[in-house]
Amino acid sequence: MVAVEAAARPSRRLALLMAARDSEYVLKKYGGYLHVFVAAFGGAGEAWDLYRAIDGELPAPGDLGGYDGFVISGSPHDAYGDEPWILRLCLLVRELxxxxxxxxxxxxxxxxxxxxLGGRVGRARGGWDVGVREVDIADALPPCRFLDALRGRGQLPRRAKITEVHQDEVWEVPEGAEVLASSDKTGVEMFRVGEHVLGIQGHPEYTKDILLSLVDRLVTAGSITVSFAEVVKRQLEATAPDREFWLKLCKSFLKADEDKVCK
Structure with a gap:
């Protein structure tokens, strides 16, 4: 386990469950994805611990109660795969x-x-989605503290652009879950279960340079073509994600008052 400790006694403790390994680029520029996530979602007085779930490292059952929240990263692996570490991660999610x-x-x-949690995931029917995509935020939702906090400050838009890099998708949300956002490419861009579970298909944490580095790696690996990559790069010159909104949303979720849940 790797930790980023607060300067003083932390007011909150969070765990990052990494489902990917650090790229050479992210290690060199940011010191690893832990620092990328802390910079994106972290706040003053917090302590973050890194567990490399992809290598089978997860918090011990007796330590779970000591955390205020958990973040599960992206991965080059399929969430519907049956590798032992993925199955163990699923068990942990159910426990949490x-x-x-x-x-x-x-x-x-x-x-x-x-x-x-019982939903269905699989290969995206529309193929790879890489770049910046506008998603539609659902309206007429029941009260929910982490969304209402943004809505009350006029910070919950009807549409918002987000960075995407995925070839898999959610086909069907778990029973009791609510779809919060969708796009013309992906039916479930964001969903929640109550106020304690939130899934986002895009990458709020990605900066433009991280995405460009990843696009180059996908070309090298043969996952996408050079022409596809050039289209993505031209798009990034012309537009940008609404990153500030997504970071506020994630922080609002992670810091929402635990005893005020959605009904």
């Missing part, structure tokens, strides 16, 4: 759900939460 612990999933994390 039973404890009503706050869990935020990004991309693979969004999909693995869905699978763990």
């Amino acid at each position: 759900h039973a404890m009503r612990k706050r869990v935020l999933g990004v991309c693979f994390g969004h999909q693995v939460i869905c699978r763990a």
